[in-house]
Amino acid sequence: GCSNALAADFSSNAIGYRYAPSQSEPGVSDKVSKNILSFTHFSVDKLGTNFFTIDLLKSNSADPAAGGGSGAQEWYGFYQRDFSLSAMTGNKSGYGYAKDLKLTARFDAGTKNTAFAPAPRKLRVGVAASLPVSAGFWDVGVQAYKESNHNGIVGKSVSFDVAPALVTAWAIPVSDLGVFSGFVDVIGPKGKDGFGADTKTEVLARAKFMFNLMGPKSALTAGIGIEHWRNKFGCDNSTSFVKNSCKATTPLLLVEYQL
DSSP, rough: OSSOOOSSSSEEEEEEEEEEEOOOOOOSSSSSEEEEEEEEEEEESSSSEEEEEEEEEOOOSSBOTTTTBBBOOOEEEEEEEEEEEEHHOOSSSOOEEEEEEEEEEEEEEEEOOSSSSSOOOEEEEEEEEEOOSSEEEEEEEEEEEEEEETTTTTTTEEEEEOEEEEEEEEEETTTTTEEEEEEEEEOOSSBBBBTTTTOOOOOEEEEEEEEEETTTTSSSSEEEEEEEEGGGGGGTTEEEEEEEOOOOOEEEEEEEEOO
């Protein structure tokens, strides 16, 4: 979530729900369905933008909580701060092909109550360019990515190597019908995992179209989407001891309300 409308302070919040019927989890043989509640905050100030989001995820029994029984519960969120060169310098004419250039900083955190007991902490810093779309935004950037996590199976924490990350995100209005939005994250190999295996390039892509249910300025939107995850968390899908557990493509059903 970003914006190029940096002329004045602005803030918005939203709550959402999405259903993913066919996700994967490394080491889990069956596809996993998840119900996901989310909260997002976006704001603009004189230096750039702030974006915060947090998801609460509930798996079905194919992805059990530690000790068995019901499906696992997870929370995952991140905060991203973008510093806009246009906002800080007052230059509104752009920078070559780019409408704006940005310095970006992002911190991710999460936890999940499975036997693996992941507790990811991720830091990203980088630069991004805003492409010249006529409405909405489309950003492309490169980042340095550093992650630490916990492996409950072997009972130790893992500090991964710094890895390169290529990122893009967009949100394009389509007349008064709705908004087409999404992102792609490509994270390079980050060294050895907690089992001593080499990590692979991870790709996470999500695209969705959200329809305005009550007119062009509707606070309530609903839509459909698709998510593709390859080498999830850096797991090598070609050598995983559970076949195809490190990749999945799933449809998405989504509802969102602007507060």
